[in-house]
Amino acid sequence: MIEFKDFSFRYASGKANALQNVNLTIDDGDFVGIIGNSGAGKTTFTYAVNGIVPHHYKGDFYGAVTVNGLDTVDSKPEQLAVHVGSVFQDVDAQMVASMVEDELLFGLENFGIPHDQIEQRVTEALEEIGISDLRMRDLDSLSGGQKQKVAVAAILALRPDIIVLDEPTGELDPQSSEQIYSLLQELNRRGTTIVAVEQKIGLLCRYATKLLLIDKGCVMLYGTVREVLQQSSRMEEIGIHVPRIVSLHKELTRMGLVRCPAPVNMDEAEAMAKEALG
Numbered sequence: 472m473i474e475f476k477d478f479s480f481r482y483a484s485g486k487a488n489a490l491q492n493v494n495l496t497i498d499d500g501d502f503v504g505i506i507g508n509s510g511a512g513k514t515t516f517t518y519a520v521n522g523i524v525p526h527h528y529k530g531d532f533y534g535a536v537t538v539n540g541l542d543t544v545d546s547k548p549e550q551l552a553v554h555v556g557s558v559f560q561d562v563d564a565q566m567v568a569s570m571v572e573d574e575l576l577f578g579l580e581n582f583g584i585p586h587d588q589i590e591q592r593v594t595e596a597l598e599e600i601g602i603s604d605l606r607m608r609d610l611d612s613l614s615g616g617q618k619q620k621v622a623v624a625a626i627l628a629l630r631p632d633i634i635v636l637d638e639p640t641g642e643l644d645p646q647s648s649e650q651i652y653s654l655l656q657e658l659n660r661r662g663t664t665i666v667a668v669e670q671k672i673g674l675l676c677r678y679a680t681k682l683l684l685i686d687k688g689c690v691m692l693y694g695t696v697r698e699v700l701q702q703s704s705r706m707e708e709i710g711i712h713v714p715r716i717v718s719l720h721k722e723l724t725r726m727g728l729v730r731c732p733a734p735v736n737m738d739e740a741e742a743m744a745k746e747a748l749g
């Protein structure tokens with residue numbers, strides 16, 4: 472469980488709080504998608520979960536953040552890393568090895584995973600992401616999208632309870648993006664808590680269970696995908712594009728053609744279309 476209590480943070484060189492008075496809980500087994508405009512505080516939110524704030528980035532830290540009961544201020548980043556695996560926005564900065572296999576090995580050895588389990592963990596993680604063929608490649612020779620997949624594989628191999636990802640599909644084509652998210656969904660169904668910052672809101676609506684909308688450092692909306700999509704006007708107010716199916720629902724409702732709530736999946740979209748046509 473992740474708990475934010477009266478949390479605010481201002482970077483040492485920041486003019487204002489990057490996040491302001493955040494109070495929320497992410498429960499075990501949640502799949503939270505974080506959306507918001509550039510500079511809203513999404514990355515800072517992920518840093519508050521994995522302890523980069525305040526351990527790497529100093530500043531004024533108010534309130535408390537706890538991860539599986541550990542206070543992030545009192546806990547060492549290495550302690551937090553056992554609970555939270557992170558995939559950063561800048562994957563290049565995250566890479567420590569020069570070869571794909573070593574990138575995975577490094578984390579496993581660092582975590583003290585018994586040697587007789589390591590080979591299986593590496594093989595499985597690469598297979599799950601579908602990059603077994605890249606195992607012996609130099610990281611330098613990979614595309615941005617391939618590196619993103621390596622970064623995700625390296626975290627999967629560690630099997631943390633919580634995985635935090637900051638725009639993990641930024642360099643991926645639509646098909647690979649779906650692949651990463653369906654894998655995250657599978658992990659989530661097996662019990663891993665997922666927190667993902669993502670520009671492609673349509674992807675989140677298909678895979679996440681909850682959405683968190685951050686605006687100018689404040690939590691604007693937080694709830695199930697359905698709850699948040701019901702408030703699509705508030706998203707549009709701040710320039711967030713809602714999925715087309717949601718704007719279509721709004722239009723059909725305005726025209727008096729449907730009375731159903733905003734659809735959150737294909738089945739509901741189909742039901743909405745039938746209602747509109749019938």
Ligand SMILES: Nc1ncnc2c1ncn2[C@@H]1O[C@H](COP(=O)(O)OP(=O)(O)O)[C@@H](O)[C@H]1O
Pocket residue numbers: 482483484485488489507508509510511512513514515516528
């Ligand atoms: N290292 C830093 N030092 C000072 N200010 C920062 C730093 N990183 C981010 N900020 C500021 O904090 C705010 C939130 O940034 P960020 O969390 O990166 O937003 P997002 O990920 O939503 O684009 C922005 O105003 C940004 O300029």
Ligand SMILES: [Mg+2]
Pocket residue numbers: 513514515560637
């Ligand atoms: Mg960011």
